[in-house]
Amino acid sequence: MTTYDRDRLYARVNDPAQALSGLRETVQQYETAIDEIETRYQAPEIEEGSVSLVRQFRTVFKHARENIEMAEDHIQLAATPKQFQRLRTELEDAHKRGVCIQLSLHVPPDEALPFDHSKFANVCTEVRRRDLPDPFVLLIDRQRACYATQNTLSNEYGVIVDDYTTAYVFHWYYLTRLWEVYEVIYDDRSEEPPYSFVEITDCIREVEPALDRGASITGRVKGTFIHTGQECDLTGQFVDVEYTGSREDESPASLIELAAEARIWFATDDRSYAIGGRGATKEDIAAKRFIIEQIADSTDS
Missing domain, CATH: 2.30.30.690 (SH3 type barrels.)
Known part of the structure; x- marks a missing residue:
């Protein structure tokens, strides 16, 4: 409480219990938030599939690297030569694990492949060259998918999928538009069984x-x-x-x-x-x- 007496100012200290009540309330809110964070961190992972929309290609590419590292059976990738080179180490590791890797490589029709076919050895199972540019696409075990448009305009976006039904749609998009009609330029299968x-x-x-x-x-x-x-x-x-x-x-x-x-x-x-x-x-x-x-x-x- 503050009082005035002519030209003099007098101040009286408020009751500490009242002054500290707001601070105690704030501290309680922080403690509640900490408990909630710890509870959610220790909770089991959600099993349902998910679909996320992101704004930047680099976010999609980061998830693509992580997904390749988790692949068990099958990778389908549509990429440019530069993107393939950036993912080559992860793809090589997956190939060593016995993962089948199909690469749809975009190279313009008036350009030569920027590297020798030996770059695909021990990295890809099969490679096809396509002329038409398309978004970046990665599918892992028909369960997870990464999709991104590639331009500098404001409508750049990406989709990250962990859901079998949704990934299945991307799988058929990959087969029909990015794979089936294009020329095989590398195949690591032998001419005789197995x-x-x-x-x-x-x-x-x-x-x-x-x-x-x-x-x-x-x-x-x-x-x-x-x-x-x-x-x-x-x-x-x-x-x-x-x-x-x-x-x-x-x-x-x-x-x-x-x-x-x-x-x-x-x-x-x-x-x-x-x-x-x-x-x-x-x-x-x-x-x-x-x-x-x-x-x-x-x-x-």
Whole structure:
């Protein structure tokens, strides 16, 4: 309290309990915030998928590096040569882990590849060159995706996905616009088995012509039993294929013909299994890897 007496000023100190009540309230708010932060930090991670919109390409690229390091089976990447070089170390490490890596490389039609094809060795499984520029795209195990427009305008943005259903849309965008129609410039597969595939569509294209001519195809299927969630690694024979579309000639089925339902029948010593691709729901097994170990034609001795 303050009082005035003519030309003199007198001041009286307020009660400390009243003066400190506001400070105590502020301290209590900070302590509550600290407790909440500690609770959220120790809480288990959220399992649901997520989709995030970001404003800068560098944010998407940072997540791309982290996702490549977590890849277990399959990487699909659409990038420029410069971006590929920046990710090369992470891609090489993933290749060493047995990850299948497909690269759609944008090089303008009037330009030469800025480096030798040897740069792809021990880094990529298959590389295709495309003329048309497109956004940066990365897909990991059909579960996570990184997408970004690339320009200096104000409408630059990116999308970061951790959700199977949403990533599936990006997967088909990648196949139809960035992959299927372009020329193969590098392939590390040998001309003779064993062959390894992560996509059921690619496996069907390989085994169907051989089955049509009566060949016996032995190999393995790695995946998950749909009804139990148990992982499996089966050895047996590829005996038949089914898909919604139909071939008009003897050439391998097109991507469009395989775009709906597609399955492979695989026989072990015990029984025959219906095999679907990653995310299958109607078959016995959702496969992550198809391995063809031998193709023996009926005329082989």
